[in-house]
Amino acid sequence: MHIFTRNLLTEWRKLGLPFDDKTFVVAISGGADSVSLAVALNELRDRKKLNLRFVLAHFNHNLRGDESLEDENFVKELAAKFDFELAIGLQNSESKIENQKGNLEQNARLARYAFLDETAKNVSAVAILTAHTLNDQAETFLLNLIRGSGLDGLSGMKPISSLKSEVSILKSQKQISKLDDESKIQNPKSKIQLVRPLLRWAKREDTENFCLLNEVEFHYDSMNEDLAFRRVRIRKVLLPLLKDFNPKIVETLGKTAALLRENAELLNHSVNLEATDRENESEVENLSSKDGENDAIEVLLVKDLKNVFPSMRRFIVREWLKNRRGDLRRLSAKHFEAIENLTLSRKSGKIIELPGGESVIKKDGKLYYEKTIVEKS
Amino acid sequence: MHIFTRNLLTEWRKLGLPFDDKTFVVAISGGADSVSLAVALNELRDRKKLNLRFVLAHFNHNLRGDESLEDENFVKELAAKFDFELAIGLQNSESKIENQKGNLEQNARLARYAFLDETAKNVSAVAILTAHTLNDQAETFLLNLIRGSGLDGLSGMKPISSLKSEVSILKSQKQISKLDDESKIQNPKSKIQLVRPLLRWAKREDTENFCLLNEVEFHYDSMNEDLAFRRVRIRKVLLPLLKDFNPKIVETLGKTAALLRENAELLNHSVNLEATDRENESEVENLSSKDGENDAIEVLLVKDLKNVFPSMRRFIVREWLKNRRGDLRRLSAKHFEAIENLTLSRKSGKIIELPGGESVIKKDGKLYYEKTIVEKS
Numbered sequence: 001m002h003i004f005t006r007n008l009l010t011e012w013r014k015l016g017l018p019f020d021d022k023t024f025v026v027a028i029s030g031g032a033d034s035v036s037l038a039v040a041l042n043e044l045r046d047r048k049k050l051n052l053r054f055v056l057a058h059f060n061h062n063l064r065g066d067e068s069l070e071d072e073n074f075v076k077e078l079a080a081k082f083d084f085e086l087a088i089g090l091q092n093s094e095s096k097i098e099n100q101k102g103n104l105e106q107n108a109r110l111a112r113y114a115f116l117d118e119t120a121k122n123v124s125a126v127a128i129l130t131a132h133t134l135n136d137q138a139e140t141f142l143l144n145l146i147r148g149s150g151l152d153g154l155s156g157m158k159p160i161s162s163l164k165s166e167v168s169i170l171k172s173q174k175q176i177s178k179l180d181d182e183s184k185i186q187n188p189k190s191k192i193q194l195v196r197p198l199l200r201w202a203k204r205e206d207t208e209n210f211c212l213l214n215e216v217e218f219h220y221d222s223m224n225e226d227l228a229f230r231r232v233r234i235r236k237v238l239l240p241l242l243k244d245f246n247p248k249i250v251e252t253l254g255k256t257a258a259l260l261r262e263n264a265e266l267l268n269h270s271v272n273l274e275a276t277d278r279e280n281e282s283e284v285e286n287l288s289s290k291d292g293e294n295d296a297i298e299v300l301l302v303k304d305l306k307n308v309f310p311s312m313r314r315f316i317v318r319e320w321l322k323n324r325r326g327d328l329r330r331l332s333a334k335h336f337e338a339i340e341n342l343t344l345s346r347k348s349g350k351i352i353e354l355p356g357g358e359s360v361i362k363k364d365g366k367l368y369y370e371k372t373i374v375e376k377s
Numbered sequence: 378m379h380i381f382t383r384n385l386l387t388e389w390r391k392l393g394l395p396f397d398d399k400t401f402v403v404a405i406s407g408g409a410d411s412v413s414l415a416v417a418l419n420e421l422r423d424r425k426k427l428n429l430r431f432v433l434a435h436f437n438h439n440l441r442g443d444e445s446l447e448d449e450n451f452v453k454e455l456a457a458k459f460d461f462e463l464a465i466g467l468q469n470s471e472s473k474i475e476n477q478k479g480n481l482e483q484n485a486r487l488a489r490y491a492f493l494d495e496t497a498k499n500v501s502a503v504a505i506l507t508a509h510t511l512n513d514q515a516e517t518f519l520l521n522l523i524r525g526s527g528l529d530g531l532s533g534m535k536p537i538s539s540l541k542s543e544v545s546i547l548k549s550q551k552q553i554s555k556l557d558d559e560s561k562i563q564n565p566k567s568k569i570q571l572v573r574p575l576l577r578w579a580k581r582e583d584t585e586n587f588c589l590l591n592e593v594e595f596h597y598d599s600m601n602e603d604l605a606f607r608r609v610r611i612r613k614v615l616l617p618l619l620k621d622f623n624p625k626i627v628e629t630l631g632k633t634a635a636l637l638r639e640n641a642e643l644l645n646h647s648v649n650l651e652a653t654d655r656e657n658e659s660e661v662e663n664l665s666s667k668d669g670e671n672d673a674i675e676v677l678l679v680k681d682l683k684n685v686f687p688s689m690r691r692f693i694v695r696e697w698l699k700n701r702r703g704d705l706r707r708l709s710a711k712h713f714e715a716i717e718n719l720t721l722s723r724k725s726g727k728i729i730e731l732p733g734g735e736s737v738i739k740k741d742g743k744l745y746y747e748k749t750i751v752e753k754s
Contacts, residue, residue, distance in 0.1 A: 145522075145630075145633065146619060146622045146623050146626065146629070147623070147629075148623070148629040148632065148633065149633060150633065150636040150637065150640070151528070151636065151637060151640045154633070154637075230622065233622070234622075237618070238618065238619075238622075241614070241615065241618060242523060242615075245523045245607065245610070245611075245615075246523050246524070246525075249523065252523070252524075252525040253522075255525065256522065256525065256526060256527065256531070259527035259528065260527065260528060260531075263527070263528045263640065263641075263644060264640075266644060266692055267640060267643060267644055315643055
């Protein structure tokens with residue numbers, strides 16, 4: 001067994017993933033990362049290490065004309081060659097038009113998640129596998145660092161997360177335009193997990209080498225060569241320079257991102273605002289029926305807020321509002337200041353208005369968040 | 378009043394520093410940052426905005442022969458011109474030899490801190506001012522990022538900190554050789570504060586422009602031009618590249634470092650392992666008689682450790698040992714694992730041996746840290 005396949009099996013064990021009788025969706029673009037993942041999974045299936053059903057899922061973003069079609073056909077051939085089931089999704093033209101207005105990359109990712117979510121439901125999958133590597137982790141870290149981020153933004157991707165939390169992170173990062181696909185994902189009943197079995201150990205050179213070794217073709221995304229894209233410039237210009245400083249910079253940044261994520265989670269735990277299902281992510285239960293993500297606190301006790309350090313109070317209010325609203329969009333320092341004053345003042349029954357018909361209300365020693373729902377006419 | 382001087386006065390107010398009758402030591406190298414600080418302080422003194430006594434303090438590291446002497450003479454002229462008192466320190470040759478073995482830059486900084494501490498005591502200063510800028514903050518961040526860091530390493534310098542905590546940070550970052558000067562600084566009675574009044578707003582171009590505008594010379598450190606030094610390469614190669622991505626990269630990284638520091642402190646607060654004097658750093662009391670830095674917990678209750686999340690438990694043990702030992706040097710994952718097992722096991726009275734005659738002992742439901750002191754023969 002090649003070291004790449006062996007590493008994948010080791011990680012599979014570490015993540016506590018099941019070995020028998022379950023279905024996994026494997027997101028596949030046609031690039032070296034996802035192709036190598038599919039090839040290694042095929043090997044593990046052939047060698048009876050994993051008695052699982054894998055369904056490849058390819059989403060055609062339909063952004064690059066002929067090239068998109070070539071990718072789709074290439075994935076079809078690959079699936080046939082290795083005897084994988086395959087689901088194909090196509091970005092509808094309506095969303096495409098909408099995309100022009102919003103953030104192209106992020107909207108495309110949201111549409112892809114919606115398709116993966118649907119596919120997982122259709123085939124009763126326990127999880128979706130994506131082929132994110134250490135390089136993706138390092139690039140995302142630098143992208144967010146350059147854009148300007150705090151602990152949350154610099155926290156790395158997790159090897160196991162829920163699709164839902166990924167979507168809410170995406171949404172909080174940028175103003176994005178409304179997509180039809182979005183509403184599907186917002187469905188709070190979606191409990192599907194996103195698993196990244198390459199994230200903690202595979203570098204891009206590993207995935208490319210593994211494909212070459214197996215004489216399996218893979219496609220280069222022409223967008224991956226376009227230096228106009230920030231992420232590509234990070235990959236092609238910044239990371240090579242950082243390598244001069246530290247040859248293991250990709251691993252180093254990956255480790256930092258993971259450490260910061262651990263700290264971010266610890267901070268969230270310590271203020272009890274997040275559901276506890278982020279713990280024990282190496283446990284298999286995580287994969288099945290956790291519904292804890294909605295356990296977040298609905299109401300804040302003013303008494304508790306008065307008893308903590310000012311910085312802790314600000315943190316708690318911020319996290320609470322993030323949980324209530326989904327993100328912190330359109331809120332500014334003056335809103336948080338007003339809420340702080342509301343908290344500390346002796347009067348009861350006061351209201352702070354937030355943008356978009358939202359408000360924070362103090363009543364009977366508690367803070368409530370309310371949103372007036374505006375009916376579509 | 379020039380905008381630079383006005384910004385300094387605004388920051389002085391924000392930091393809650395006194396305006397009358399106190400003495401401050403001003404660390405001065407002869408570079409643009411420290412010269413601009415001295416010139417602006419002189420202006421504020423002349424205009425009676427600050428009725429304070431400033432004592433310049435220059436440390437001659439004696440590493441660059443004639444150049445070091447030129448810097449010293451330049452600072453002497455500057456002090457005479459602006460009628461500042463001046464203290465000069467000289468690195469003794471013994472420490473210099475020792476320096477060859479250890480980390481040059483860090484040992485030099487420790488020796489300088491020892492000199493500043495002594496000077497502050499001699500003149501009964503309430504604090505030492507250093508001229509660290511936003512650029513220093515950004516460069517340190519990148520340096521630590523590239524070397525590999527978690528939350529602590531990426532936390533920025535604080536506008537006000539204690540000299541003692543700075544020294545312990547320095548020591549925890551690297552294996553450093555024993556210096557005579559070190560022992561002076563370790564003296565737990567030293568309560569002197571380090572204030573960085575340029576840190577949150579001044580960039581290097583601001584300090585250089587302010588010197589030029591005032592027709593005051595400043596010296597370039599020839600080491601600042603030597604690309605063999607990591608920090609210089611970061612300044613001259615990496616930061617300019619990052620500027621292509623984000624023209625405000627220095628401010629952005631400075632803000633990130635400050636945010637991460639806030640999170641690190643929050644995390645420390647939430648596990649109650651650090652003294653609380655890091656709060657309210659804008660308060661003037663901070664400058665005088667806080668003795669809280671040694672309030673750290675001596676003994677851990679096993680019961681408490683069992684009641685928290687595994688990640689929180691690991692964090693608490695790590696912070697506790699860091700406080701007890703001063704750093705985490707020579708400890709590896711296997712030591713922490715052993716302590717974790719000790720904590721969770723039912724037996725009492727067991728010992729985990731750590732390197733260098735140290736041990737963690739469980740007794741009567743508590744964890745103790747012990748160090749056998751080896752007498753020098």
